[in-house]
Amino acid sequence: MTLLPVTAPHPGFWTAAGMIAAIILSSTTGEVLTAAAMKSIGDLDIIRAHSGLKGAIRAVLTCPLFFAGVFFLATAFFALLFALNHMDLSLVAPASASLTLVTNAIAAKLFLHENVDRRRWTAAVFVCIGVYFLAH
Amino acid sequence: MAHHTLSPRQYLILALVALCAPLGDTCLSRGMTHLSPISLAQPGSLVAAVFTPWIAVGIALLIGFFASYLTALSWADLTFVLPATAFGNVIVALLSRFWLHETISIQRWLGIALITIGVGFVANGPSLTERPQPAGDSIREEQLQ
Numbered sequence: 001m002t003l004l005p006v007t008a009p010h011p012g013f014w015t016a017a018g019m020i021a022a023i024i025l026s027s028t029t030g031e032v033l034t035a036a037a038m039k040s041i042g043d044l045d046i047i048r049a050h051s052g053l054k055g056a057i058r059a060v061l062t063c064p065l066f067f068a069g070v071f072f073l074a075t076a077f078f079a080l081l082f083a084l085n086h087m088d089l090s091l092v093a094p095a096s097a098s099l100t101l102v103t104n105a106i107a108a109k110l111f112l113h114e115n116v117d118r119r120r121w122t123a124a125v126f127v128c129i130g131v132y133f134l135a136h
Numbered sequence: 137m138a139h140h141t142l143s144p145r146q147y148l149i150l151a152l153v154a155l156c157a158p159l160g161d162t163c164l165s166r167g168m169t170h171l172s173p174i175s176l177a178q179p180g181s182l183v184a185a186v187f188t189p190w191i192a193v194g195i196a197l198l199i200g201f202f203a204s205y206l207t208a209l210s211w212a213d214l215t216f217v218l219p220a221t222a223f224g225n226v227i228v229a230l231l232s233r234f235w236l237h238e239t240i241s242i243q244r245w246l247g248i249a250l251i252t253i254g255v256g257f258v259a260n261g262p263s264l265t266e267r268p269q270p271a272g273d274s275i276r277e278e279q280l281q
Contacts, residue, residue, distance in 0.1 A: 031214060038209035045145070045211065060206060101218060108214045115265040119257050120215045126254030127222045133247030134225050 011086050019083040023096040027076035028103045032111050034069030039112070041066075094135035098128040142263055146211065149204045150220045156201035158224040163194030212263040219255045226251050 011019070041047070041059050048056040060066055083092045105124040109116040116124075142150070167190030185191055208217045226248045232238040240248075 031218070034206070035209045035214040035217075038206055041210060043211045044207045097222075101222065104218055105215050112214060113265070113267075114213045114215050115262075116215050117261070119261045123219055123254040123257040124215065126250045126257065127219050130247045130250030130252075130254060131222055131225060133243050133250065134229060135247075 016087055016091075019079070019086065020092065020095050020099070023076055023079045023083060023092070024100050024103050026072050026079055027096070027100050028107050030069050030072030030074075030076055031100075031104050032069075032107045033065055033072060035108070035112060037063045037065035037069055094132045097135060098132040101128045101131065142212075146208075146263075149207050150212075150217070152200060152204040153208055153217065154220050154224040154227060156197045156204065156224075157221060158228040160194045160197030160201060162228065163190050163197060167191035167194060213265055216258055216261075216263045219251075219258045222251055223255045 037060075038044070041063055044056050044059070047059050051059075080092065080096065083096075101124050105116050105120065108114040167185070167188055170190065171185055171188070186195065205217065205221070208220070229240060229244060229248055233240050
């Protein structure tokens with residue numbers, strides 16, 4: 001008797017969309033929290049010039065927002081692994097990588113109050129489609 | 137909005153952001169495919185894999201990516217830094233074409249063109265959203281100087 005690798009049946013549309021949404025949501029939350037942490041810490045080049053490399057590392061490691069960001073980025077990583085266990089890489093990787101760029105632009109405007117002007121929206125859409133073509 | 141221009145050192149950090157992540161992933165991929173299949177029942181072999189040359193270099197590159205990414209986020213907007221990370225995919229595709237002589241489909245060339253145009257759009261704009269500085273910050277800056 002030969003043993004064949006056990007493959008999970010392909011999930012339905014809504015299950016697949018939910019898995020990809022979980023990756024995008026946790027990744028976007030992680031990116032925004034990390035960006036907010038780094039903005040609250042200030043320019044690391046200036047901190048390093050005044051307090052050295054140890055001072056810059058201490059500034060990052062003593063910021064609770066940074067750890068919240070890393071937690072969500074780790075969650076996104078495990079959500080990606082879980083999705084890859086159920087779906088093809090050729091669907092999960094381009095869909096999550098490209099859509100995350102757009103959700104990050106929206107989240108950066110809403111929560112970080114970045115000036116996402118027409119130039120940055122256009123860039124986000126171009127890069128989003130470009131990543132999809134490149135990774136698909 | 138004031139036009140925040142970047143210093144050569146800051147462009148170098150953005151280049152590291154773009155380069156380190158895809159090169160690190162490539163090193164990890166190369167290292168893992170050269171190993172025999174690892175089972176979750178033998179976690180020791182997974183730890184041993186960390187000390188093989190390709191995987192060690194991959195991890196070092198990914199640490200370099202995260203350090204330069206955090207540095208970039210400390211002086212530039214998230215929507216300015218993220219396209220730089222995506223530009224890394226273009227660099228890897230071009231390396232695979234001209235160094236490894238792999239074939240790139242028309243769809244991938246189109247993807248490369250779109251990402252390059254997108255990054256060009258962002259790079260021509262300001263790197264940081266201008267915000268009114270609180271009075272306390274200016275006093276602190278004067279004290280630092």
